[in-house]
Amino acid sequence: MIMDYSAMTIDAAYIKRPVFLYVYDLRDYINDRGELMWDLQMLPFPHAENMDELVHSIEVFDNEKYYEDVAGLFNELEVKEDGNASKRMVDVIENKTL
Numbered sequence: 001m002i003m004d005y006s007a008m009t010i011d012a013a014y015i016k017r018p019v020f021l022y023v024y025d026l027r028d029y030i031n032d033r034g035e036l037m038w039d040l041q042m043l044p045f046p047h048a049e050n051m052d053e054l055v056h057s058i059e060v061f062d063n064e065k066y067y068e069d070v071a072g073l074f075n076e077l078e079v080k081e082d083g084n085a086s087k088r089m090v091d092v093i094e095n096k097t098l
C-alpha cells in the first residue's frame with residue numbers, strides 16, 4: 001500500500017501488507033495541520049518525500065525486517081487484535097443488566 005498520513009497504514013500492516021508512505025507534502029502538511037501523530041522515524045513504514053525515494057524504498061524493501069519492525073510496533077502499542085472484538089462487545093451489551 002502506498003499511503004500518505006492515513007491511519008489505514010496500521011490496518012494494512014496488521015493484515016500483513018507492506019506499507020510505503022509517500023509524504024511529498026510533509027512540510028506543507030505540518031505547517032497547515034501541525035505535527036504528525038506519529039514520528040515517521042519510529043514507524044516501520046519506509047517513507048519518501050519524492051518519487052525517486054519512493055521507487056528506491058520499494059526496490060530495496062526487506063520483507064523480513066519489515067514484519068519484525070511491524071511486530072515490534074504492535075508490541076509497543078500493546079495491540080491485542082484477535083478478530084473477535086465485535087463479538088466481545090455484543091456479549092458485553094447482551095449481558096448488561098439495566
